[in-house]
Amino acid sequence: MYRYDHIDQTLVDQRVAQFRDQVARRLNGSLAExxxxxxxxxxxxYYQRHAYMLRIAIPYGLFNSKQLRTLAFIADKYDRGYGHFTTRQNIQFNWVTLEDAPDILAELAKVEMHAIQTSGNCIRNITSDAFAGVAADEYVDPRPVCELLRQWSTLHPEFAHLPRKFKFAINGAKEDRTILLCHDMGIELKKNNHELTADIYAGGGMGRTPILGSLIKTNLPWQLLPSYLTALLRVYNRFGRRDNLYKARIKILVKALGPAEFARQVEGEWLHNKAGDDNFTQAEWDRVAKHFTKPAYQTLPKLSDEQVINTANEAERVAFTRWLERNVKPHQVSGYTSVILSLKPHGTVAPGDATTAQMLAIADLADQYSFGELRATHEQNLVLADVEQSKLYELWQEAKRQKVALPNIGLLTDIIACPGGDFCSLANAKSLPIAKAIQERFDDLDYLFDLGDISLNISGCINSCGHHHVGNIGVLGVDKDGEEWYQITLGGEQGNEAAIGKVIGPSFYADEIPDVITNIINTYVEQRAENEAFIETYRRLGVTPFKEAAYKNKQENLQKKNGILVGEVAL
Structure with a gap:
């Protein structure tokens, strides 16, 4: 993984010293809020509902065991013994004091981490595929481009005050694991006649107005990314709606102009800067790419599924096989796999949370089984990318002890959720109790495996930090006259078939949600064809049967409330 050079370290250290002075002046009253x-x-x-929240960048989701141990130290000393991994491949601490914030940043700087540009109207933490560099379906390793663009965008003076925040996603694999089309900027890397090029998508996003991004440029040589992206951001900077916070994202501009006209304006701007000094060179590529060489893989035979399963004790083979099916992914190198550690225990902690003890233990697992490296996923789980097949059973046993081996990856209880109203001052409603109630309702692994792939995402407000728009089932917290209600969307999907879910109708009380989800799932079970996934059944049948099922209990409850029982006269 990338290591800081003198310039990187100096910049981060100087930012810590600068912020320490700013905090001191705020505390003594010489700097107003x-x-x-x-x-x-x-x-x-950020200042949240109860305390300050510090969001720390994990660039393109890649970090190491030493950094994770530092995060565990921060959680233990400065927070309440846990951290929250987000959908943006960041980690957040929710109980930070202002006085401690500079010390936390100083601890991060010691291990080449920071919180720069994790907030504000700037280019945010650049995200990518959590399996970059090891995915069996990868065309191009996107990490060198991610790092080049991270360095290009960090404290870029021209883009420090954009109309609104700006998010990148970069993909280089057949399967999109980055939610590419739901970002302000999506970059699809590919090889074109052996040359590395990029297709550019712009204007995607979730939030108040969910929109899928539009293709505006194809076959852009990788060297020209800085000049082209500069032109694009200049058009956005010039015409983005600064007069209205809710219409300030680039997706609104692209929609207003139309993708073709937006692309034309970007091309016109690019003509003035196409040969700009900030374009990448082969020397820059070589400088960065040397940090993304393959680790010291052994020459190992590829084991069959049966051979791997037989490494387990006979009494544990069924449970081990389940974990292999859901949590273990193919690798580019013979004899290796990638393993997802689930941060979604049923009904015990918030999705994406990891305790100090778990972080320390996972750091040890990374050292022992995966060359000391880890990945954070968009789904709020962690990945050990380079695990020998022959050691999977041993790793599984260790992961079970740390409660990070639940075989629910991609299943209904692998819930994506923001911190919601328990912490966030922007939230209209709580997310975490809803996630807990659903996980408790669907706690039967046999049943979950029978249901197959279903994504369920929860956001506490329209900002959509829980990505509810692209969940097969989405839950959105809304405020009605000071009360917490929840709106249901169906039909969303991430990946190559990305789609925005549709609202099915009026919202529900919190205590109705487990029944609503149960009725939706029961409808799927009753109506699905053989081997048909939830999203396929939904697309075949449409929303009507699911909507009718969702409101079944609500109608019965309303009738009872009005003194009417189904099939009986009024009491």
């Missing part, structure tokens, strides 16, 4: 707010946001520090 309205002046301090943009400064703390530039360093990822």
């Amino acid at each position: 309205e002046e301090f707010r943009p400064l703390r946001l530039q360093n990822g520090l």
Whole structure:
């Protein structure tokens, strides 16, 4: 993975010293909150419902065991013994004090981490495929491009005050694991006649107005990414809606102009800067790419599924096989696999949370089984990317002890959820109790395996940090006259068939949600064809049978409330 050079380390150290001075002036009253707010946001520090929240960048989801141990130390000393991994491949600490924030940033700087540009109207943490460099279906390893663009965008003076926040996703594999089309900027890398090129998608996003991105440029040589992206961001900077916070994202501009006209304006701007000095060179590629060489893989035979299963004790083979099916992914190198550690225990902690003890133990697992490296996923889980097949049973046993081996990856209880109203001051409703109630309702692994792939995403407000728009089932917290209600969307999907879910109708009370989800799932079970996934059944049948099932209990409850029992006269 990439290692800081002198320039990187100097920049991060200077930012820590700068912020320490800013915090001291805020605490002694010489810096007013309205002046301090943009400064703390530039360093990822938000004030939430109960305390400050610090969001730390994990660039393109890649970090190492030493860094994870530092995160565990921060959780233990400065927070409440846990951290929350987000859908943006970041980690958040929700109980930080202002006085401690500079010390936390100093600890991060010691291990080549920071919180720069995890907030504010700038280019945010650049995200990518959690399996980059090891995925069996990969065309191009996107990590060198991710790192080049991270360096290009960090503290870029021209793009420090955009109309609104700006999010990148970069993919280089056959399967899109980045939610590419739901980002302000999606970059699809590919080889074109052996040359590395990029297709550019712009104007995607979730939030108040969910839109899939539009293809505006094809076959862009990788060297020209800086000049082309500069032109694109200049058009956005010039015409983005600064007068209206809710219409300030680039997706609104692309929709208003139309993708073709937006692309034409970008091309016109690009003509003035196409040969810009900031374009990438082969020397820059070589400087960065040397950090993404393959680890010291052994020459190992590829084991069959049966051979791997037979490494387990006979009494544990059924459970081990389930874990292999859901949590273990193919690898480019013979004899190796990638393993997903689930941070979604049923009904015990919030999705994406990891305790200090778990972080320390996972760091040890990374050292022992995966060359000391880890990945954070968009689905709020962690990945050990380079595990020998012959050691999977041993790893599984260790992961079970740390409660990160639940075989529910891609299943209904692998819930994506934001912190919601328990923490976030922007939230309209709580997310975590809803996730807990659903996980408790669907706690039978046999049943979950029979249901197969179903994504369920929960957001506490329209900002969609839980990505509810692209969940097969989405749950959105809404406010009605000071009460918490929940809106259901169906038909969303991430990946190559990305789609935005549709709202099925009026919202529900919190205590109705487990029954609503149960009725939707029961309809799927009753109506599905053989080997048909939930999203396929939904597309075949349409929303009507699921909508009728979702509101079944609500109608019965309303009738009972009005003194009417189904099939009987009024009491």
